[in-house]
Amino acid sequence: MTSPQLLLDQLAAEIRACRKCPLGRLRTHAVPGEGPADAELMFVGEAPGYYEDKQGRPFVGASGQLLEKLLAGIGLTREDVFITNVVKCRPPANRDPLPAEIEACVPWLQRQIDLIDPLVIVTLGRFSMAQFFPPTARITRIHGKPLVQEDRAIIPMFHPAAALRNPNWMRDMEADFAQIPELLERMRAKRAEKRRGEEGPQQLRLF
Numbered sequence: 001m002t003s004p005q006l007l008l009d010q011l012a013a014e015i016r017a018c019r020k021c022p023l024g025r026l027r028t029h030a031v032p033g034e035g036p037a038d039a040e041l042m043f044v045g046e047a048p049g050y051y052e053d054k055q056g057r058p059f060v061g062a063s064g065q066l067l068e069k070l071l072a073g074i075g076l077t078r079e080d081v082f083i084t085n086v087v088k089c090r091p092p093a094n095r096d097p098l099p100a101e102i103e104a105c106v107p108w109l110q111r112q113i114d115l116i117d118p119l120v121i122v123t124l125g126r127f128s129m130a131q132f133f134p135p136t137a138r139i140t141r142i143h144g145k146p147l148v149q150e151d152r153a154i155i156p157m158f159h160p161a162a163a164l165r166n167p168n169w170m171r172d173m174e175a176d177f178a179q180i181p182e183l184l185e186r187m188r189a190k191r192a193e194k195r196r197g198e199e200g201p202q203q204l205r206l207f
C-alpha cells in the first residue's frame with residue numbers, strides 16, 4: 001500500500017507541473033505546501049508572495065516568522081503542521097487571486113485535505129475563509145470562532161500579514177491561536193468517539 005506521505009509528495013509533484021490557470025505561466029515556482037501527511041493541524045493561507053514564489057515554500061518572510069512565533073507559543077513548530085495556500089502560484093504583484101484562478105486551484109487543496117485528514121484547519125485571511133464559510137461571513141466578526149463539523153474544526157483567523165499591519169488584529173490573532181490546543185484536544189476526543197462508533201458494529205458481528 002502506498003504511504004500517505006508518498007501520496008502527498010506525488011500530489012505536490014502534480015501541483016508543481018500544473019498549468020490549469022494563467023498563473024502557471026507567470027510563476028517561478030508553484031508552492032504546493034509542506035508538512036507531514038499525518039499533521040493534525042493545517043494552515044491555509046491565500047496565495048504565495050514574492051519570497052514564496054522564489055523559494056517554492058509557503059510562508060517564508062515576515063508572515064512565516066510570525067506564524068512560527070505563534071506556533072512556538074502553543075508548543076509547536078512548523079514541522080508539526082501542514083502549511084499551504086488556496087492558490088498555489090503567485091498572482092502578479094501580489095494582487096488578489098481571481099475567482100477563476102481560485103476555482104481552478106481549489107481541487108488541489110481539497111485533495112490535500114482528503115489525504116491529510118486534519119483535525120483542525122486554520123484559515124488565514126478572507127480568501128481562505130471563503131472556502132469554508134458562507135460569502136456573508138466577515139473575518140472581523142467570526143475570527144476565532146470555530147466551525148465544528150463531525151470530527152474536524154475549521155477556525156478562521158486573520159492573515160499574518162494583516163496582523164503585522166494592525167496591532168489590534170495582532171492581539172486578536174494571539175488570542176485565537178491560544179485556543180488551538182484545546183480545540184485539538186476536543187477534536188481528538190470526537191474522532192476517537194467516531195472511531196469507536198465505527199468499530200462497534202464490526203465487533204458485534206464477531207459474536
Ligand code: SF4
Pocket residue numbers: 015018019020021022023024025030087088089101104105108
Ligand atoms: S494557481 Fe493552481 S491551478 Fe493555477 S497553475 Fe498554479 S497550481 Fe495550477
